[in-house]
Amino acid sequence: MxxxxxxxxxxxxxxxxxxxxxxxxxxxxxxxxxxxxxxxxxxxxxxxxxxxxxxxxxxxxxxxxxxxxxxxxxxxxxxxxxxxxxxxxxxxxxxxxxxxxxxxxxxxxxxxxxxxxxxxxxxxxxxxxxxxxxxxxGKPDWGWGCQWINWTMPDTRAQYEQMIAAHGVSPANCRTCAGIKKRWGRTVWLPRTGHWPRWNPSVHRRGRECRAHCMCMACISPPAIGTIGTVVDDNGQTVPGVRSAYTSTPIRDADHQEVPSEERPFAWFTQLLEEGGCVILDNRPCEGLWPIGVRHDDAFFCETGLDPDLDS
Known part of the structure; x- marks a missing residue:
């Protein structure tokens, strides 16, 4: 040196x-x-x-x-x-x-x-x-957070959540966050990254280097797409049901040919609209069509009476 x-x-x-x-x-x-x-x-x-x-x-x-x-x-x-x-x-x-x-x-x-x-x-x-x-x-700034700023993953989930609470889920001074929000206005069906890498000790181990807008498979969040309708349960009864996928999930066309990845969101939209008469698109992390961490009273299905466990 x-x-x-x-x-x-x-x-x-x-x-x-x-x-x-x-x-x-x-x-x-x-x-x-x-x-x-x-x-x-x-x-x-x-x-x-x-x-x-x-x-x-x-x-x-x-x-x-x-x-x-x-x-x-x-x-x-x-x-x-x-x-x-x-x-x-x-x-x-x-x-x-x-x-x-x-x-x-x-x-x-x-x-x-x-x-x-x-x-x-x-x-x-x-x-x-x-x-x-x-x-x-003269003020602290995230800049293009995905390019410049790295940090070590905290040792505990509580410390990780405390850091997010201090900075915000999508910090206002992160231009990567701002760019993603702007693009989503036009391309909401595309996979995206959140500002913070997900808490996943098997992937982002404690004390290891990580960065904003991590592109690993544990962090990229493909939007969920689906429709609601009815299904027949094990007792032969007709009950409310949900069909869902991710916009990037493989799908076949009418000729049983696999749809190219860039066309999958539109193929899913067409198929689900024909099947259920409506399409629900949610770009939050979801299980089926149920946003992870969202209370029942705050979720879409509070108006439909559907239970998140009835995904099919």
Whole structure:
């Protein structure tokens, strides 16, 4: 790493530093900037690309003026911020100072373990909207959230929900969210992503890096499409029923040929309209045609008398 940016805050000092890594990873010590509040601001470490061998040593990225990824860690090398990369050194310094100010004694003790309870206080303090890595017009900003801002998945569902509540389900300052909402006005039948990756510990494991508008199969939400009518139950009685699918579900045409994926929403619409006389389209996460997490009194079927368990 180059010997410094020349832009450290008053009281910050350049020290030898290396992040704590799991397993037998080999790492070459580099440089960190010890902040007045006791935390370290530094660039990242990586192998050359592609790695030449399993024994290759991780080396630090050079520091330079302008936009690059800056991280905040405890003195013993553990991440101290929920957001992973601050886009300028100055913004990382501001965040490190704010995190330290939220701790008991308003500083990270020099001998405190980065694996102890104090680190959770630091992560909680760094999860708020004021701590976003990007700023616009002097205010914290999500920008194009799907491209720039990564963070670590919280350890518990409660912490995850708390972070969403603080920022909003679709933050007003996320231009990716705004773009998706605008497109949905014209293409509501297309799959989409939500701002927050879904809570799914088997996919988005605790402490692992994640990002806004995740495109993995666990996070993409295809809209539900369906119709209502009647079915015959096991006792031979005619009862209310629902037929539903996703707009991306495979479907065959009148000639028993599979409909191309881009035409499936329209094929489903035509078939369901002919079958039930109406079509219901819901772009919220659904089970059948029942929005997940929506109370009965708030859902469409409160006016029809249909029970969500009667999907067929």
């Amino acid at each position: 180059s010997a410094g940016t020349g832009r450290t805050a008053a009281g910050a000092s350049e020290i030898e530093f290396a992040p704590a890594l799991p397993g037998d990873a080999k790492i070459e010590p580099g440089i960190g900037y010890l902040q007045p509040g006791g935390l370290i601001v530094h660039t990242g470490w990586s192998h050359s690309s592609p790695p030449a061998s399993k024994d290759q040593v991780l080396s630090q990225h050079d520091a330079y003026e302008g936009t690059q990824s800056w991280k905040i860690s405890t003195p013993d090398g553990h991440p101290a911020a929920r957001f992973i990369g601050y886009l300028t050194y100055e913004r990382a310094e501001q965040a490190a100072a704010a995190i330290a100010a939220a701790l008991p004694g308003k500083a990270w003790p020099a001998r405190a373990s980065g694996e102890g309870p104090l680190r959770q206080l630091a992560l909680d303090a760094s999860s708020t909207p004021a701590m976003l890595p990007l700023t616009r017009g």
